[in-house]
Amino acid sequence: MPSVTVNGPDRKVEMSINLAFYPMPKVLMAAQDFSGSCWVDVRGVNSGRIQLSIRPKSQEQDVSLLGHEFLNYLLSLARVR
Amino acid sequence: MSGRKTPIDNIEVDPESNSVLVSLNPKIYPLEIVYSAAYAFIDRAYVILDGDVSEEILVELRPKASLDPETLGREFNNELVNYAASAVQSLRSQEVRDAIVRRAFLTNEGASAPSDDFRNDPKGIANLWKQPEQKD
Numbered sequence: 001m002p003s004v005t006v007n008g009p010d011r012k013v014e015m016s017i018n019l020a021f022y023p024m025p026k027v028l029m030a031a032q033d034f035s036g037s038c039w040v041d042v043r044g045v046n047s048g049r050i051q052l053s054i055r056p057k058s059q060e061q062d063v064s065l066l067g068h069e070f071l072n073y074l075l076s077l078a079r080v081r
Numbered sequence: 082m083s084g085r086k087t088p089i090d091n092i093e094v095d096p097e098s099n100s101v102l103v104s105l106n107p108k109i110y111p112l113e114i115v116y117s118a119a120y121a122f123i124d125r126a127y128v129i130l131d132g133d134v135s136e137e138i139l140v141e142l143r144p145k146a147s148l149d150p151e152t153l154g155r156e157f158n159n160e161l162v163n164y165a166a167s168a169v170q171s172l173r174s175q176e177v178r179d180a181i182v183r184r185a186f187l188t189n190e191g192a193s194a195p196s197d198d199f200r201n202d203p204k205g206i207a208n209l210w211k212q213p214e215q216k217d
Contacts, residue, residue: 018131018132020133020134021134022130065127068129071128075120075123079116079119
């Protein structure tokens with residue numbers, strides 16, 4: 001299963017996303033849309049998965065469900081071919 | 082994932098993370114159907130897709146509110162059936178829909194196109210009007 005890891009002290013969410021379900025252009029689109037409110041770091045692709053980390057710019061923003069919010073948004077983009 | 086799984090069910094509940102993992106056969110539910118059903122759930126749950134597109138699709142659902150994860154998983158199964166059934170129905174009625182659209186386009190085919198007669202000005206509309214001369 002995809003790993004959505006919340007790094008509490010760093011206020012960072014790390015994700016490993018399966019590119020068979022979420023195509024790369026959609027991942028980049030979602031990352032761009034989140035870049036307004038978060039610091040986004042898209043890292044290398046490894047065996048069909050992309051590593052990505054996001055960190056909210058604001059201290060007030062809740063980090064615990066940020067990764068899941070990102071993946072829900074990504075799903076809404078991915079379903080439209 | 083430490084949960085309970087029965088041989089019949091395709092759902093696995095993880096009480097620790099309050100989530101449910103639904104395993105799907107892509108030969109029964111193609112990816113398009115899974116996308117549609119998953120999208121229908123994003124207001125109620127956090128959805129993650131993973132697995133192998135040709136072997137086994139895994140859908141993780143984590144309810145946003147205080148919903149029972151097992152119920153959520155079963156509702157997701159029902160939603161999949163809905164979308165799969167409507168896809169089959171849509172495929173069946175495709176021919177009829179095509180025929181209706183084709184007929185609609187053919188309706189005006191026999192109508193005559195406007196002629197170029199107006200260029201000859203048969204009614205003399207383009208002539209300037211002149212005051213007739215008065216005869217005394």
